[in-house]
Amino acid sequence: MTQQEKRIGEDFKNYLRKELKIEDFDCRCNKTHNSFYIYFPNEDLEGIEYEAENLQIYLNEISSLKFYDDYSKVTTDSITQKVIQISSNKNLNHLISLGVFWKETPEGFMIKIIDDPLLIGIGASISENYDHYTPPCSSHLAIEIIYPDSNSRLSDLKEDELIKIFMFELSHAHNISFEFSTYKLKEYDLDDAKIDFMQASDFVYNIPLEDYNYGMELFINANQRLSSDLQFMSYYKIFEYFAPIQARIEAFQSMKLKLSSSKVYNHDANFISSIFDLARNYDHSIKDSELVKSLINSAFDLVDLYDELPKSIHKKLKQNELKYNSKAETKDKIINELGMALYQTRNSIVHAKSNYDSKGYEVDLNDLPQLNKFMHKACFSIIKWYVSLPKHLKINIDK
Structure with missing residues (x-):
């Protein structure tokens, strides 16, 4: 890894720590590959691996980060990451990790399903929507749209329509059902938890x-x-x-x-x-x-x-x-x-x-x-x- 590439990781880490106040964030070089390990709060000790060139794309856009009150997505000038939930066959998560679900539109928009969505991880970390069981980044799936430039960005309505068109084709090919979701952490209700525990115990021992x-x-x-x-x-x-x-x-x-x-x-x-x-x-x-x-x-x-x-x-x-x-x-x-x-x-x-x-x-x-x-x-x-x-x-x- 060149010094210039190492600088990508350092700049990214410094921005998240100093400008976005995510003090527990870390970014370390992978010495054997041209990539970095990303560490959000409460994430796995092994970190989340990102290629240097991909991290550079996010670094170029990071100053234009925008968060939304409904916690459904995080955007920059030319990137959207919108949280989704999917149910499908057992091979789905493996296929997503391989990055095979993507499409380039005639307008030059790149749309794909991604795991470990980086911008969502930033949004969840800043808003503290994570806990020990729900890490800010690795617990989410997202649709990512990368536009050629900020001027070509679609309206929110047209963007959702594009996502539905994309998911329609995948639903047919892979029997996928999906819905829009959020990265908002579900509130932990102690009374509900007690009821759930009692019902679980009743199921185990009595039903x-x-x-x-x-x-x-x-x-x-x-x-x-x-x-x-x-x-x-x-x-x-x-x-x-x-x-x-x-x-x-x-x-x-x-x-x-x-x-x-x-x-x-x-x-x-x-x-x-x-x-x-x-x-x-x-x-x-x-x-x-x-x-x-x-x-x-x-x-x-x-x-x-x-x-x-x-x-x-x-x-x-x-x-x-x-x-x-x-x-x-x-x-x-x-x-x-x-x-x-x-x-x-x-x-x-x-x-x-x-x-x-x-x-x-x-x-x-x-x-x-x-x-x-x-x-x-x-x-x-x-x-x-x-x-x-x-x-x-x-x-x-x-x-």
């Missing part, structure tokens, strides 16, 4: 592992990082999967009672006609608009979860609370209208782009996050309900 069923897989998928509408659809798929089981159980029970009748050995036309009525009732119960209603208050405790519903649904149902001693007709009305609300909300999402005609039961998109809290708990209970069924009632259905 048995159940036999596998496909609903568990659906539930895991629904709890990935998804937009509110897609998450609702994922939870609704669990309702759709288990609802035919409950509908058949109810139909079989009704038929069993019918065949236990004293008239079975001395039947008349009315008795035979009533069997057809039962069949028609079953056909009605498995219509799309009726299907999920069979699960409500049968496969989960609606009274227990009623408060989890958005207030807008309470208003539509004209029922602010539900109790175990509420009248049967009140519960039946709520079950019917709640089932319709879930069904119509599903339709409004599926047909959003095809001039969907509102039926009045749909839940507003702004209320979906709260509705998903209800769906999360209801779906968990539904899966547990199925697990607890006697073996002869676990009717197989197609996925």
Whole structure:
């Protein structure tokens, strides 16, 4: 390494220590390669390696550093690093470390996914958004855009659009799901930590592992990082999967009672006609608009979860609370209208782009996050309900 190249590391270290007041920062030469080891506060003892030429690019821009109140990105005159989160296959992190996810646009913009984003590390260090478990630099991934010059920089809106175009292509090629994130350190809540610890202990010592069923897989998928509408659809798929089981159980029970009748050995036309009525009732119960209603208050405790519903649904149902001693007709009305609300909300999402005609039961998109809290708990209970069924009632259905 030449003296001029060594000077890059010294100048970079001095600027971060003296101008940016990151006193714990260090930068050391790699004697066997043309690179430097960067040491942010609370980072790994081995340091983060940067090539000398790359560090020179950041050094040239460092005086124009700009930080943002939402902690989503750090920019300079011609560089943007925006924090993202990604979920994908097991090879993703290795591929990112190799630097293979990059693209140069016709305008000469260089866009890529990077680990150990240096500018983000500076922002997290200055704002003290790091701890022992969340180092300021190595705990983040970012999209980096390098512009040819400051005059070619895109607006914030156009920059986000460019990132989404870039990620769209990668999502197709590598099955990547991503979302914008921040480098803001999550606040440590002692009360929440105690609850988490108690739940973890309860899981380890008291909760048995159940036999596998496909609903568990659906539930895991629904709890990935998804937009509110897609998450609702994922939870609704669990309702759709288990609802035919409950509908058949109810139909079989009704038929069993019918065949236990004293008239079975001395039947008349009315008795035979009533069997057809039962069949028609079953056909009605498995219509799309009726299907999920069979699960409500049968496969989960609606009274227990009623408060989890958005207030807008309470208003539509004209029922602010539900109790175990509420009248049967009140519960039946709520079950019917709640089932319709879930069904119509599903339709409004599926047909959003095809001039969907509102039926009045749909839940507003702004209320979906709260509705998903209800769906999360209801779906968990539904899966547990199925697990607890006697073996002869676990009717197989197609996925």
